[in-house]
Amino acid sequence: MAREVGDPVALDMKxxxxxxxxxxxxxxxxxxxPEHDSWKSTLQDFVASRIAPGAAxxxxxxxxxxxxxxxxxxxxxxxxxxxxxxxxxxxxxxSLCLATEETAVxxxxxxxxxxxxxxxxxxxAHLGKDHPDLLLETLPKAVTGxxxxxxxxxxxxxxxxxGHIETRAIKQGGDWIINGSKQFITxxxxxxxxxxxxxxxxxxxxxxxxxxxxxxxxxxxEGVTVGPLYRKLGWRASDTHPLFFNDVRVPNAALxxxxxxxxxxxxxxxxxxxxxxxAMSAGLVRGCLLDIDRFISERRSFGKPLGDHQAVxxxxxxxxxxxxxxxxxxxxxxxxxxxxxxxxxxxxxxxxLSAEAANxxxxxxxxxxxxxxxxxxxxxxxxxxxxxxxxxxxxxPEVQKMLIARLLGMGRRL
Amino acid sequence: MNIAVCVKQIPDPAxxxxxxxxxxxxxxxGKLILDDSDAYGVEMxxxxxxxxxxxxxxLVSMAPRNETSGLRTGLAMGAAKAILxxxxxxxxxxxxxxxxVLAAAIATTEFDLxxxxxESTDGYTGTTPVQIAELLGLPSVSFAKxxxxxxxxxxxDRQTEAGYDEVICPLPALVTVTAGVVEPRYxxxxxxxxxxxxxxxxxxxxxxxxxxxxxxxxAGQEIVSVQKAEARxxxxxxxxxxxxxxxxxxxxxxxxFV
Numbered sequence: 001m002a003r004e005v006g007d008p009v010a011l012d013m014k015x016x017x018x019x020x021x022x023x024x025x026x027x028x029x030x031x032x033x034p035e036h037d038s039w040k041s042t043l044q045d046f047v048a049s050r051i052a053p054g055a056a057x058x059x060x061x062x063x064x065x066x067x068x069x070x071x072x073x074x075x076x077x078x079x080x081x082x083x084x085x086x087x088x089x090x091x092x093x094x095s096l097c098l099a100t101e102e103t104a105v106x107x108x109x110x111x112x113x114x115x116x117x118x119x120x121x122x123x124x125a126h127l128g129k130d131h132p133d134l135l136l137e138t139l140p141k142a143v144t145g146x147x148x149x150x151x152x153x154x155x156x157x158x159x160x161x162x163g164h165i166e167t168r169a170i171k172q173g174g175d176w177i178i179n180g181s182k183q184f185i186t187x188x189x190x191x192x193x194x195x196x197x198x199x200x201x202x203x204x205x206x207x208x209x210x211x212x213x214x215x216x217x218x219x220x221x222e223g224v225t226v227g228p229l230y231r232k233l234g235w236r237a238s239d240t241h242p243l244f245f246n247d248v249r250v251p252n253a254a255l256x257x258x259x260x261x262x263x264x265x266x267x268x269x270x271x272x273x274x275x276x277x278x279a280m281s282a283g284l285v286r287g288c289l290l291d292i293d294r295f296i297s298e299r300r301s302f303g304k305p306l307g308d309h310q311a312v313x314x315x316x317x318x319x320x321x322x323x324x325x326x327x328x329x330x331x332x333x334x335x336x337x338x339x340x341x342x343x344x345x346x347x348x349x350x351x352x353l354s355a356e357a358a359n360x361x362x363x364x365x366x367x368x369x370x371x372x373x374x375x376x377x378x379x380x381x382x383x384x385x386x387x388x389x390x391x392x393x394x395x396x397p398e399v400q401k402m403l404i405a406r407l408l409g410m411g412r413r414l
Numbered sequence: 415m416n417i418a419v420c421v422k423q424i425p426d427p428a429x430x431x432x433x434x435x436x437x438x439x440x441x442x443x444g445k446l447i448l449d450d451s452d453a454y455g456v457e458m459x460x461x462x463x464x465x466x467x468x469x470x471x472x473l474v475s476m477a478p479r480n481e482t483s484g485l486r487t488g489l490a491m492g493a494a495k496a497i498l499x500x501x502x503x504x505x506x507x508x509x510x511x512x513x514x515v516l517a518a519a520i521a522t523t524e525f526d527l528x529x530x531x532x533e534s535t536d537g538y539t540g541t542t543p544v545q546i547a548e549l550l551g552l553p554s555v556s557f558a559k560x561x562x563x564x565x566x567x568x569x570x571d572r573q574t575e576a577g578y579d580e581v582i583c584p585l586p587a588l589v590t591v592t593a594g595v596v597e598p599r600y601x602x603x604x605x606x607x608x609x610x611x612x613x614x615x616x617x618x619x620x621x622x623x624x625x626x627x628x629x630x631x632x633a634g635q636e637i638v639s640v641q642k643a644e645a646r647x648x649x650x651x652x653x654x655x656x657x658x659x660x661x662x663x664x665x666x667x668x669x670x671f672v
Contacts, residue, residue: 020429023428034483034486035606035607035610038486038487038490038601038606038609039603039606041447041487042490042600042601042602042603042606045600046600074600074602075600075602075603076602076603076604077603080603089603089604089607091603091607095603
């Protein structure tokens with residue numbers, strides 16, 4: 001925002017709270033370098049001035065904003081985990097978690113847009129590492145946001161049983177012919193959406209399930225149909241569509257990684273992807289706390305500010321504690337990943353607890369705002385809508401508990 | 415086109431602040447950040463160098479304790495290097511001392527243009543830039559809302575109360591820019607990482623030959639007391655009993671507004 005002569009300096013978000021916890025969340029000095037701090041500060045300034053102002057209206061209108069998406073690309077958020085030789089930032093997981101966390105303080109729709117693009121690009125770089133020409137052709141423009149690459153796994157009959165894939169790719173000469181459909185595919189219908197990393201069954205089933213391969217499929221290939229925009233409860237300003245594949249022909253060069261190993265390799269590689277979702281939960285909780293703080297500071301009842309009533313202040317304190325939990329769990333896992341430690345337990349635990357914390361925080365926030373917490377223009381209402389998917393996407397609580405139980409050595413049959 | 419940009423590193427305005435009870439100066443302990451006012455000058459300089467197709471932007475700052483956090487932000491935006499003057503003797507400097515130090519630091523680098531903000535967010539004297547110009551023997555143009563380089567001159571639209579003046583000034587020169595001049599970019603992730611390795615030259619008063627000529631000991635300005643601003647008085651409430659408009663006009667006439 002331009003400032004005219006004599007006007008006070010625009011401090012954007014920083015003017016909203018002088019409380020370090022409110023503006024930055026539970027402090028974790030051990031987890032971050034000075035460069036992480038600079039990145040967080042840039043993100044906060046960007047979110048406050050570019051993302052926050054229109055977040056409510058975009059959500060109400062279910063409107064994905066292409067200009068905003070491009071501005072996020074200029075900042076460098078999409079390619080954080082892409083190697084520098086492909087135009088990426090070559091950054092660590094904490095940097096991506098900071099991006100999704102700070103964005104979700106105001107706009108979970110944009111946060112998931114970043115998340116999906118970032119994990120898709122990282123996965124493409126990983127699965128396609130034997131195809132440098134393909135990566136050089138696709139990744140540099142995807143890093144800037146000029147090209148979106150979506151992640152096509154979920155099917156109408158899939159869900160938690162993601163390995164049950166009915167989309168099939170059959171080899172024909174030197175090409176693959178793909179038939180099937182995918183649903184709930186984020187970033188697949190934007191003006192920048194050019195590719196989908198598609199998971200399809202290839203070959204014959206052995207032991208009950210067909211091997212699953214990954215392909216990079218252009219969305220403008222003949223036979224690909226991008227279905228209509230989903231009307232969603234939350235993440236309403238993100239772009240989500242079904243995809244249909246009818247005799248889609250792609251060359252063998254579109255096969256990512258080893259034939260029949262794409263799904264297994266993607267699952268193994270993407271263990272960390274639960275942590276940026278956990279970070280979104282932490283950001284959403286802070287967004288709830290900011291809206292609570294604004295409301296209970298301004299609103300008076302029985303002759304004093306709402307926040308001076310212990311029954312209210314205790315609920316705000318609980319939201320703060322939930323946010324602390326989500327933040328600690330997120331960055332504990334991300335720090336360990338960045339330092340080469342295994343994170344299966346950390347990722348599942350963080351995702352489980354943070355997503356549930358976000359739902360509880362949003363429930364408290366909407367309650368504290370009373371009638372305003374039921375109005376669509378209210379931030380608390382938006383957070384309430386956006387919180388629900390956090391316990392569903394990237395694995396339900398039951399999936400996380402199953403993973404944790406396995407790591408405890410319980411129930412190999414789970 | 416080489417441009418030196420004066421940048422101030424200040425305590426975070428969002429953090430609690432305090433004044434030293436004996437000197438009445440702002441306490442500058444802890445991390446300092448780039449003054450938001452200076453982000454416009456950095457951006458303007460980057461755009462001018464980019465348009466010129468050659469040259470670089472050098473940040474010049476004076477700060478305690480070798481503080482570089484704010485400089486790193488400017489470097490992350492795209493500046494090539496920074497000069498930091500840091501010296502315990504600079505504590506308590508007034509605007510003229512600061513100008514002497516910054517002018518001497520700027521003189522250590524090649525420049526065609528010096529850019530500064532109209533005033534800092536924490537001090538608000540607004541006098542340092544023109545003093546730097548005077549000390550360097552440069553013409554100065556203040557309150558620029560538009561800056562263009564045209565060969566050997568700088569063309570400035572200078573904000574005034576009535577509109578703006580078009581000023582043409584020979585280079586080298588010093589220009590102070592308002593917040594309306596350009597929209598500062600956000601440091602990208604790449605910029606933040608590359609800023610780590612950009613050079614920051616640290617100089618002392620002795621390096622600049624200013625021992626005894628600048629700093630708190632020779633400050634000609636002293637803050638003798640600080641008082642809280644008076645709380646705003648309640649305004650006049652005009653109840654419209656049918657003569658509201660007339661009452662308003664009379665009130666404005668009384669204030670000589672009409």
